[in-house]
Amino acid sequence: MSNIDTDLLVLAIWGFIFLVFIVNLFRSIRLVPTKSAYIVERLGKYHATLDAGFHALIPFVDKVAYIHDLKEETIDVPPQECFSSDEVNVEVDGVIYISVIDPIKASYGVTNYRYAAIQLAQTTTRSVIGTLELDRTFEERDLISAKVVEVLDQAGASWGIRVHRYEIKNIAPPETVKNAMEMQVNAERERRALLAKSEGDKQSKINRSEGVKQEMINISEGEMQRRVNEAEGKAEEILAIARATADSIEKLAAVISAPGGENALRMQLGEQYLTKLGELGKASNRVIVPANIIDFEQWMTTVGLQEKPQ
Template sequence: MLLFILTIISIVFILLRVRIVSQSQAYIIERFGSYKYTWTVGIKFLIPFSDKIIQKISLKEQVNDFTPQPVLTRDNIMIEIDSVLYFQIVEPKLYTYEIEKPISALENLTATTLRNIIGELELDNLLSSRESVNKKIKLVLDEAAKPWGIKINRMELKNIILPEDIKEALEKEMKAERKKRELIFLAEGEKKSRILKAEGEKISTILEAEAKMRELVLIAEAEKEALFIKAEGEAEYLVKIEKAKADAIKKLNSAEPSKEVLILRSIESFEKLSHTASKIIIPNEVSQLFSPKEMLKEIKDK
């Protein structure tokens, strides 16, 4: 029975010395008062009476929101900087043994770094280049905290608290800047409107000129077509007259007219000429058919 009780006590004692270390933690172990090793993830056994867990350290990223720090800028303006620091413990042994109260030391280091870096900047530069200031402070802090086993991931100036008079002056300046941009925007809009109007008038004038030109071209083409049709009509008329004359001559020749008919036709022709011409030339063919005296007599009789 006593053996059973001792066995139970031994098992309980052993179980009490077993530790399960999670992935996000590290245990610092000392043996007889001096550093022995660092436990990481897994099941660990603490040797009774000699080993002791000195510190349990979180390996997760931590956030420290520091109290606002008063800082004097290069142009002698006292402001307060509300900053946030994101850091991670990467060397648990250094974090445990290298410095007393590392978080407090990190806060003091941040305040000193802020004063040194921001003290070299004027307020306008600080307000306009906050991102670059964040990166510069982060690099300085990361280098300074490395011996403590701390890695600085990010540094952000969360808020820059200005004196009331400076704040009012900046608000007035921003209002004036907004008014200036508004006036510039209106002026550019009016300028664009005038340009568009001028371009519209120019396009309208071009379209009117093109329409007038097309109108003149159509009129010229219509007149040309009319003259062409008229010329074709006159040409056709002359052709018809010549054809009629040719047909008449052809018919006259085919009818084999008598001497008397030819004389009569000739006399009619000379009769018409006698009213307009002062001199009449009688063709040889006609004079052979009828003597001039007879012809003149015939004309007078008519």
């Protein structure tokens, strides 16, 4: 190999070394975003946790080993088969909401905290559903979620994470069980509809009978009030007639007891008598005369047009 080739080889090696140095120099400058944490290792050992801001590391000595996002994140729990206490196979999936609160424990306390949280959520879900009957699994979603959160919180203390909540997305029973449940729901719905209809008919009949009863009461009370009013009206009429008759008798007695009243009354009665005789004769086309027309004075005395001789 010539000297020129040797010089070129040495130059290439030094150029590569310089390039590596420059790259590591730029990589030693770190800008950490907000709500993030960088774990720095120095010579393979934990050295520091970098918060948000500008940081300069020592090239070839310091290395960013782990990068953690401190914001709350969502992790899907894949569907899994679970058996309820009545031996029904259901498929359950969910979602976990977690966040990193201790970057050091999240880096060194567990290999992969996301995978560990998913596995623990699945095993806890299976154990909780195994204690419930199928019908209760749909009603006790909050119970299952609370139990998973409790177990994950206990484990998360050593993993450097906090589990905020766990939500079950779907609980899917087998198709045969689903059809049986739908038939049961339809039967229950029809039973409630029939019950509601019967209750409505019963209430309708009660309302109609109450209406008829109230109507009869109103009619009887109206009839009673009408009769009372008629009786009171007749009583008032009789009293009015009696008062008028009494007043007329009193006035007539007063007139008769007055001087000349008796003669005036006698003349008025005689006049009415003659008028009545005339009306009767006119109606029958006859002439009515006294039986003893010769005794004119007695006839005049009879009709009251002449005083009876003493």
